[in-house]
Amino acid sequence: EAEVAQSPRYKITEKSQAVAFWCDPISGHATLYWYRQILGQGPELLVQFQDESVVDDSQLPKDRFSAERLKGVDSTLKIQPAELGDSAMYLCASSYRLAGPExxxxxxxGAGSRLTVL
Amino acid sequence: SQQGEEDPQALSIQEGENATMNCSYKTSINNLQWYRQNSGRGLVHLILIRSNEREKHSGRLRVTLDTSKKSSSLLITASRAADTASYFCATSDRGSTLGRLYFGRGTQLTVWP
Structure with missing residues (x-):
């Protein structure tokens, strides 16, 4: 069964350091998402790609977060510098769109990347 | 920001019992989805119900949608220990061209053997 691959699974870093997460979506899925999930809460969308283009980054803290999907396949999410409040699970997802008028x-x-900032 | 609110926040039952979780939301929606998340893992899609549907079944899952009350419920029948997980509802706003999903905070279900 096809999976969304993410790495690393766990990352521990000190504040002010840079950190990067990688995601490889399911082949053929044009839409890719990065979500952040704080412990005990639901996922919140950081950025959404359609192919290589960003279509929604309204919740991305752009002063420290960046995301790219250069060839419209795999994607990287970067945080620089990391802050204590960035400790969370970073989830990548991809999707197909069901047919129909809506x-x-x-x-x-994916299984997620757990970030701990010390 | 989060759109859905699940209720209860936590639910503890014995194997074989039914588990019911509720979700309330605020805006008009295209569809509502339920996802499951095992501890420390990613979310898994369970079922989708469109705004013009009232009830849907998938195996031991039954989902209802009441758009007039802006609420949905997920029923898991004959629960098993393996059903222990967090369950999230996610909504897509009516008229959204991107189909962005808004997730609630989830219900933590524990099923005891």
Whole structure:
């Protein structure tokens, strides 16, 4: 069964350091998402790509976070500098869109990257 | 920001019992989805219900949607220890061209053997 690959699974860093996460979506999925999930809460969207273009980054803290998907396939999310409040699970997901007049995005998530900032 | 609110926040039952979780949301939606998350893992899609549907079944799952009350419920029948997980509802706003999903805070379900 096809999976969304993410690495690293765990990352411990000190504040002010740079950190990067990688995601490889399911082949053929044009839409890719990065979510942040703080312990005990639901995922919140950071950025959404359609192919190589960013279509929604309204919740991305752009002073320290950046994301790219250069060839419209895999993607990297970077944080520089990391802050204590960035400790969270970073989830990548990709989706296909169901057919129909109101097509729905059904997301397939990776296992996530758990970030701890000390 | 989060759109859905699940209730209860935590639910503890015995194997074989039914588990019911509720989700309330604020805006008009295209569809509502339920996802499961095992501890420390990613989310897994369970079921989708469109705004013009009232009930949907998938195996031991039954989802209802009441758009007039802006609420949905997820019923898991004959629960098993393996159903222990967090369950999230996610909504997509009506008219959204991107189909962005807004997740609630989740219900933590514990099923005891």
């Amino acid at each position: 097509g729905a995005n059904v997301l397939t998530f």
